[in-house]
Amino acid sequence: MRNSVLYTIEKGELDKLIGILHRDGYTVVGPTVRDGAIGYEAIESVQQLPIGWTDEQAPGHYRLKRRDDDLYFGHVVGPQSIKKFFFPPKQRLFGIRREGENDYVFEATQPEPPRYAFVGVRACDLAAVRVQDRVFNDVMPDPYYAKARSQAVFIGVNCAEPGGTCFCTSMDTGPRCTQGFDIALTELKSTFTVEVGSDKGRKLLEALEHKTTDANTKHLVDLMMQSAAEHMGRSLNTDGLPEMLLNNLQHPHWDEVAKRCMDCANCTLSCPTCFCSNVEDKTDLTGDHAERWRTWGSCFTLEFSYHTGGYNRSSTAARYRQWLTHKLASWHEQFGTSGCVGCGRCITWCPVGIDITKEANAITDDVKRFRAEQERQRAEEVGS
Amino acid sequence: MVRDNKPKLAVYKFSSCDGCQLSILDLEDELLALTGAVEIAFFLEARRKVQPGPYDIGLVEGSISTPEEAERIVQVRKECKYLVTIGACATSGGIQALKNWADVEEYKRVVYASPQYIQTLETASPIAAYVLVDFELRGCPVNKYQLVEVITALVAGRRPQIPTYPVCLECKREGNVCVMVTEGTPCLGPITQAGCGALCPTYGRGCYACFGPSESSSTEALCTHCEKTGTDKPTIVRMLRSFNGYLEPFKQVGDEYERQVGNQ
């Protein structure tokens, strides 16, 4: 139950909202069908939303399916989050020209980011932005990220039908948008309910034809959210999880996962919070022009841990363990939050369907079984 | 900057299709910069004029497939300070290494009218099987930007920035949607070295491993998955045995699947 005021707008108002955002100079980004999936792309109108489409998701499996209604947002999250708009996959950090033997001149550096308005962002992805803020914005702000982030508008959408690999409830990030949005929508048959999350959001709402939502509809929205929370495709037991993982770095299960894992890095690249990057210095053939680029990297690559002494993580088991323990355990110490928002992308987009919830649960369950067994033996010893 | 005493570049051809050499000519915009940075001293496909060795950088295309080539490569090694192999043939034996699994005498009889004139070795091998190689550039053909990077790095005296991680990183950076996950297409991208810019997946096809195995290529894990999702064993053998089938771990896993097919 959420005690905020809800407003109702007719569905047609969404197109008007997109129009207003365009007029105000925003690049409007929303979910749209491309190459057999629903991803975030720049859109011009409501017509580009995946109207009447849904996505069937399972470990290593994603298929578009027709719905038997024409909902705008009857799908869940796609192959990539909105991370790419703040933290681009390939970014030139600077260029330098050498003039003469010893004179270096910086050339035009990073471009100005567009002003983005994100339409249809899910609660998990909003949470992910707040997780990445801690890396790129809170301590030593990355200029591009900070600028893109501060001028962005977020129109969230609450999830009524979680997907097969969703587990936001376990990570306490959804299915309802609770923060980080300017406006959050809940899609009903012919209307949206609107929750306002900021002054920017209020101004946008005021430009639309709206009315206060009646009590019945409000109750209906609560029920939808409750039902969504109860129908997550996956669940992760987070109780004592960080300690449990960090105390079991030698557990045999890491080796078991390593037999299936391909080190392909798809999990990290589809993850909305993974922030690792490579820094590449390049020159052109003349030798007088150099550039530094930052590209998405991954702890799953061997070269990621290379230094003069060799590789710090030479085995697949060590790299998988690094990723999972970072995400679910050491992130807490680094940033005071879990690195996982429960969006399920790493499960769906792992080509071989490795499931973070299953692997983490396998370790915690085993440790718990082991502890229970020890308890039992101790009790028996005391008893005899 | 035009340099005096520019490093001398030599380009050699062994058993190959010339495609990798062509990618040098294909540089177009960068070709002028290349000739500004190095002296193209020996490149028969591009110019008849030949400057005598020794050379600073030798680019070698093609595999060693004949007795004559096995002798010539030793001489080539001697006249080059840095020897760089370019392309799948020079680095893995290439498509012609498929003969390594076959009976060469039988092939000769079937293909040639007068097989007695054919001088060939039992195997087609990568250059590194015969001489020390300083850098191996993968691809069928090589990526021209990677080629420029290797030459640039050698001229600048730094390590070439050629990634050894899988194609998936490039594919995801391009914003592609995974063809394995959305279509069930067998794709070798997860176990193949990047460098092509995820060319095939960008056009909705699975990767064919033109760039050979990636740094920690989990070939077994991928093949196990393909088998589980309906690819039969003979198809898996054919998937692995293409441009780089003779490189480990493709070779070992391919051989293992072939053995299993034989036992069925």
Next chain:
Amino acid sequence: MITAIDQRPDVVSGDANAMSPVWARIVSRCQESSNTASYTMKFVDPEIGRRYRFLPGQFNMMYLFGVGEAAISVSSDPANSDSLVHTIRHVGSVTFAVDRLKVGQCVGLRGPFGSNWPLESCKGRDILLVAGGIGIAPLRPAIYQLLKNRDQYGRVILLYGIRSPQDMIFKEEVEEWMERRDFQVLITVDYPSENWTGPVGVVTKLLRRVRVDSRNTSVFVCGPRVMNRAAAHSFLSHYVPEDQIFVSLERNMRCGIGQCGHCQYGPKFVCKDGPVFSYASVRNLFGKDEV
């Protein structure tokens, strides 16, 4: 717990962003051993030179035009701010390129980054420095500070392990230090030359030759991985508390600001939580493989 972190100086970087360098000119070069040299540098922009401060144990990211960047500790006296010394072993692409530079040429720098030897909080205590090979470079600024404020510390001891006598860096200075009565310096080599009369063997063997007052000693360790591990464990077995053993660790650092992820060591970012760690803060990871 780390006892009190000294206030870190501001990071200097280029105008473009935190990932871009400022320029520093090599004003002199001193060959320390066959593969190691010390480079004295001055910032091209004198204003930056006035502003730049670092603490002992901190490092800079050094950029070689068109080659790349490497993390290099500062080896000079923090009190002497108008010139900066980096002592570099030429082992990789970037450091080989430094070797090729001539006096008068420029490198890019940004920094200083990372944590420092806790000289402030160790006042009044015996300080035992353990260096292995090039590991003496990041300890030298601490030695300068200790000797400058000699009366504020108890005994100061340096245990210095090198491969062979020819590999000794800062040779003249080390000899000066050995002359001092208020600074005990012990050197051991793995491979003695004919005229070497000193100790032979790993640096931890020198521990037998010094008295360690476990309650009042702080230990600063910097060397190769194996040495760090052996040294830390020796001091633990001498009952030096975990929070008084400080180790400088090495990982591949790409950004220096905790954003690229490369230098992660369990939950630690070596570039900003380290490179100097108290043993207590990395106890669960220290010496473990593949983390």
